Amino acid sequence: MMSSMNNEVKDMGQYDVIIIGAGPGGMTAALYTQRANLKTLMLEKAAPGGKMMSTYEVENYTGLGKVTGFEISEKMFNHTQELGVEYKYGDVVEIKDLGELKELHTSSNEIYKAKAVIIATGTIPRGTNAPGESRLTGRGVSWCAICDGAFFKDLDIVVVGGGNSAIEEATYLTKMVKHITVVNILPTLQADAKAVDQAKATGKMDFKLGYEIVSFDGEDKLESVKIRHAETKEETDIKCDGAFVFIGHLPETTLVKDLGITNKWGYIQVNEKMHTNIPGIFGIGDVIEKDLRQIITAASDGSIAAVEVSKYIETLRK
Ligand SMILES: Cc1cc2nc3c(=O)[nH]c(=O)nc-3n(C[C@H](O)[C@H](O)[C@H](O)COP(=O)(O)OP(=O)(O)OC[C@H]3O[C@@H](n4cnc5c(N)ncnc54)[C@H](O)[C@@H]3O)c2cc1C
Known part of the structure; x- marks a missing residue:
């Protein structure tokens, strides 16, 4: 009885855009899509902040001077919450591309649907x-x-x-x-x-x-x-x-392993506007193939992807 209940698939509803990962990339993308009036959900499997939460001090984010990793995480998360971004716990294990809709499957047997997905899952230590x-x-x-x-x-x-x-x-x-x-x-x-x-x-x-x-x-x-x-x-x-x-990191991309959007090292390949080769699926931050993995570059990717998501969703309405 118990196990059949646990295996039940839960329909968690549909969004314009779902952002996977609440590091600086994901949180920045979320505040831009929210301000663009898109129904936005941010899913995170640990705590908001991503790798900033395990960094002692940051002193290279413009305008903030020297802050702790916890402080900058809190500031960014509070900013998303002040704007009303919906935030939920969710460990996304698979993304299915159904054309104009994408399905996100979590480790708790939940299914979320979205017109667009931004993958901001970062990296894990090697x-x-x-x-x-x-x-x-x-x-x-x-x-x-x-x-x-x-x-x-x-x-x-x-x-x-x-x-x-x-x-x-x-x-x-x-x-x-x-x-x-x-x-x-x-x-x-x-x-x-x-x-x-x-x-x-x-x-x-x-x-x-x-x-x-x-x-x-x-x-x-x-x-x-x-x-x-x-x-x-x-x-x-x-x-x-x-x-x-502390010898480097590996991309968190097992959730997209069947989508054919990664390079041979597992990093997501995107163009300069953060589009993968699948319409409606975007990649940002440390998880993409890039030269400089920093908080500010992840945030910058997030803003670019969010604007592209708005344009993409507009094309679906036509
Ligand atoms: C020790 C250390 C010190 C650093 N110091 C600095 C610094 O001083 N200045 C600077 O600019 N940068 C610094 N960096 C780099 C910076 O932390 C990263 O570039 C930045 O955090 C990347 O942001 P991101 O949003 O791409 O990913 P991350 O910060 O890695 O966040 C990704 C988030 O996605 C979540 N996630 C992953 N997979 C899933 C899934 N399947 N489902 C749901 N959620 C998922 C993770 O739990 C995580 O919260 C440092 C990094 C390290 C490791």
């Missing part, structure tokens, strides 16, 4: 795939400094990665932890000079450059990370209580 990484995730291995940093107060940790995200997050972590060993596979850091200078000025970091991760080790919780020098093959165990992995 793992090293080293043994022990998934087993010890949540037991010392983490992907989010702002979420988990406080667990490592006065302890020794490893940060994996050498780009801006890794170095800036490591600098943030120095406020809590005792010492950080930064392990980067390349012989140099890719982060910009300002970020590297700030990191070094903390006096709490040392750098193992040109090393790959061999394994994350420990019984019930992380106890050490084994690294190997890329050239000499010399192996070292770094004793630590935590390890944060």
Whole structure:
């Protein structure tokens, strides 16, 4: 009885446009479509803000100065709510293209219909795939400094990665932890000079450059990370209580895997107006093929897509 009730498909109604993902891209698109008087729904499977919610500080969004990731998420979400954007929890697992209507299927067996869909699902952190990484995730291995940093107060940790995200997050972590060993596979850091200078000025970091991760080790919780020098093959165990992995991201596109709108790396391909090759389906933000993945570029994509959605829906009315 119970299982047949759970399998029941729920018709959740029809909208002009549904935006999947409430990061900066999705929230900006939503406020533009709402102001264009389109019946708009924003579906989000976690919390509004997207990756901004797991970023400590942002200081490159024009006009806002230095804000925390939480503050900018809250400001953007409140803005959508002041304008009356409908927001719901929903983990979209599939989009079906039925021509002038699109069907969105969620993991809770709900079906939403829309004339247009904007995909703003962003990216998820990439793992090293080293043994022990998934087993010890949540037991010392983490992907989010702002979420988990406080667990490592006065302890020794490893940060994996050498780009801006890794170095800036490591600098943030120095406020809590005792010492950080930064392990980067390349012989140099890719982060910009300002970020590297700030990191070094903390006096709490040392750098193992040109090393790959061999394994994350420990019984019930992380106890050490084994690294190997890329050239000499010399192996070292770094004793630590935590390890944060910041080595890039992968696109969240399993929901469109059958639509043929992604490139070989899984990123959604769009033209400069954010159209995919399927009329009525648009892609924006970090999930699309692009050079610069930032809050401001995601927001900019969102505004462009919203205007294109309005024009597209107008063509359906003719
Ligand atoms: C550690 C770190 C620090 C950063 N610092 C900065 C910075 O200082 N300045 C800056 O400009 N940028 C920074 N960035 C980059 C910036 O966060 C991203 O470029 C931006 O958040 C992308 O926005 P988005 O809307 O495309 O996607 P995201 O922010 O990734 O949001 C996507 C949303 O979609 C939701 N979602 C995914 N799949 C589904 C689904 N199937 N159904 C429903 N919802 C779904 C997710 O839960 C998420 O909330 C940083 C990134 C990281 C990781």
